[in-house]
Amino acid sequence: xxxxxxxxxxxxxxxxxxxxxxxxxxxxxxxxxxxxxxxxxxxxxxxxxxxxxxxxxxxxxxxxxxxxxxxxxxxxxxxxxxxxxxxxxxxxxxxxxxxxxxxxxxxxxxxxxxxxxxxxxxxxxxxxxxxxxxxxxxxxxxxxxxxxxxxxxxx
Numbered sequence: 001x002x003x004x005x006x007x008x009x010x011x012x013x014x015x016x017x018x019x020x021x022x023x024x025x026x027x028x029x030x031x032x033x034x035x036x037x038x039x040x041x042x043x044x045x046x047x048x049x050x051x052x053x054x055x056x057x058x059x060x061x062x063x064x065x066x067x068x069x070x071x072x073x074x075x076x077x078x079x080x081x082x083x084x085x086x087x088x089x090x091x092x093x094x095x096x097x098x099x100x101x102x103x104x105x106x107x108x109x110x111x112x113x114x115x116x117x118x119x120x121x122x123x124x125x126x127x128x129x130x131x132x133x134x135x136x137x138x139x140x141x142x143x144x145x146x147x148x149x150x151x152x153x154x155x
Contacts, residue, residue: 009151029078064099064147065090074137081127087145097125098145105149112141 067085074080087095100123101107109116109122109130121127128145 013095055111055141059152060151060153062105062149062151064093064149066098066145066147068143068145070137070139070141070143072107072139074141074143076130076133076135076137077152079129079131080132083127087128098123099147099149100125101147101149104151108146108148110142110144110146113139113144 066089068082068087084095084098087098089095107121108120109121109123109128116130120131122131124143128143
């Protein structure tokens, strides 16, 4: 055991460990080094034809918006379906049917500028069905359906 007081040279040089701070730090470094994965010349990494090659992918979003302004008050005490022909697209042309987002896209429904919860509405090509909430929307309220789809291509 080392006495307190004046620091003296480490006894480690004589193959004896005095358990001083330097000896403990060196032992901790050796222990940590043993647990690390090997990196450098001797490491086993996949090289050549067996290595996985990753090609870059470009993702292209397509955003379609459809707008509807309520002509009269609308009561949501039961589910309400707004037909596709009541909506107009970005160009102002009436919609024949609503686009399907599919598994590579999603919908956002905004009522009076506020995004609605995903479980509150259902979209089909013929209509937008909004669940019963017990509320009433006033005439002139804007309803916006945003459809976002993604297309991916490898470069």
